[in-house]
Amino acid sequence: MNETADLAPAVRSILDAARERDAPDRRLSVSPRSLPDALAAADADGRVPTIAEVKPTSPTTDGERRDDPAALAREMVEGGAAAISVLTEPEHFGGSPDALRAVRDAVDVPVLRKDFLLREAQLDAVEADAVLLIARFLGDDLAGMLAAARDRGFDALVEVHDRDELQQALDAGADLVGVNNRDLAELVVDLETFETVAPHAPDDVTLIAESGVTTPADARRMREAGADGLLVGSAIMDAEAGDVESNTRRLVSA
Numbered sequence: 001m002n003e004t005a006d007l008a009p010a011v012r013s014i015l016d017a018a019r020e021r022d023a024p025d026r027r028l029s030v031s032p033r034s035l036p037d038a039l040a041a042a043d044a045d046g047r048v049p050t051i052a053e054v055k056p057t058s059p060t061t062d063g064e065r066r067d068d069p070a071a072l073a074r075e076m077v078e079g080g081a082a083a084i085s086v087l088t089e090p091e092h093f094g095g096s097p098d099a100l101r102a103v104r105d106a107v108d109v110p111v112l113r114k115d116f117l118l119r120e121a122q123l124d125a126v127e128a129d130a131v132l133l134i135a136r137f138l139g140d141d142l143a144g145m146l147a148a149a150r151d152r153g154f155d156a157l158v159e160v161h162d163r164d165e166l167q168q169a170l171d172a173g174a175d176l177v178g179v180n181n182r183d184l185a186e187l188v189v190d191l192e193t194f195e196t197v198a199p200h201a202p203d204d205v206t207l208i209a210e211s212g213v214t215t216p217a218d219a220r221r222m223r224e225a226g227a228d229g230l231l232v233g234s235a236i237m238d239a240e241a242g243d244v245e246s247n248t249r250r251l252v253s254a
């Protein structure tokens with residue numbers, strides 16, 4: 001794994017917890033709902049292809065939403081979300097594998113498992129349609145984790161933050177890449193990150209703009225920069241901005 005000394009303390013803490021987490025003694029085999037197909041279908045019918053995230057809390061969020069994850073996910077789909085992301089990290093994001101299970105039973109769109117996976121056995125914690133693999137944390141293990149995820153049937157969204165990590169993802173064989181606008185060293189969000197990295201991705205890669213998309217103008221900006229889809233958590237979960245369904249619809253209709 002890469003050096004973690006330059007990471008924000010909260011992220012180091014997330015990684016420490018991930019290293020300690022138990023993994024089940026079984027091997028999953030999933031029949032996934034295709035995430036790329038769901039994004040393409042949303043695009044074809046005029047929606048901004050959006051992966052809406054059930055994100056109860058985070059190191060950069062005040063308070064915690066304790067709403068039923070399945071009810072939130074249904075509202076997101078009602079608002080036009082092409083897919084749902086569910087945090088399964090418990091200590092820092094208030095997520096759980098049970099929440100993901102409940103969401104996947106409640107909706108018929110693909111469900112992405114959002115966690116900080118560091119070793120193969122952690123893929124087997126819960127069935128999902130796709131899993132997130134973070135290039136920075138997996139380093140030389142990325143290709144192996146990508147193969148292990150695909151062997152189980154998962155789509156794999158490989159997260160990068162700069163050009164070097166994009167190259168690392170492509171070398172590992174990634175065809176679904178998320179560019180995280182949140183810098184894990186400082187936890188600062190800058191939409192220019194996607195704009196800088198996206199032009200270097202080959203056309204046949206499905207590109208997702210992750211983090212920091214708050215307004216319809218942000219959504220349009222990411223689409224104009226080449227995003228095939230958006231991953232949005234905070235702006236959709238923000239109860240002060242509106243209910244989850246209307247928050248989702250606002251971005252999906254941008």
Ligand SMILES: O=C(O)c1ccccc1NCC(=O)[C@H](O)[C@H](O)COP(=O)(O)O
Binds near residue numbers: 011187211212233
């Ligand atoms: O969201 C955080 O505070 C955070 C802190 C440390 C590591 C990761 C973090 N977020 C994970 C994510 O990738 C986001 O939940 C996701 O991209 C959605 O971002 P946003 O729309 O900005 O909530």
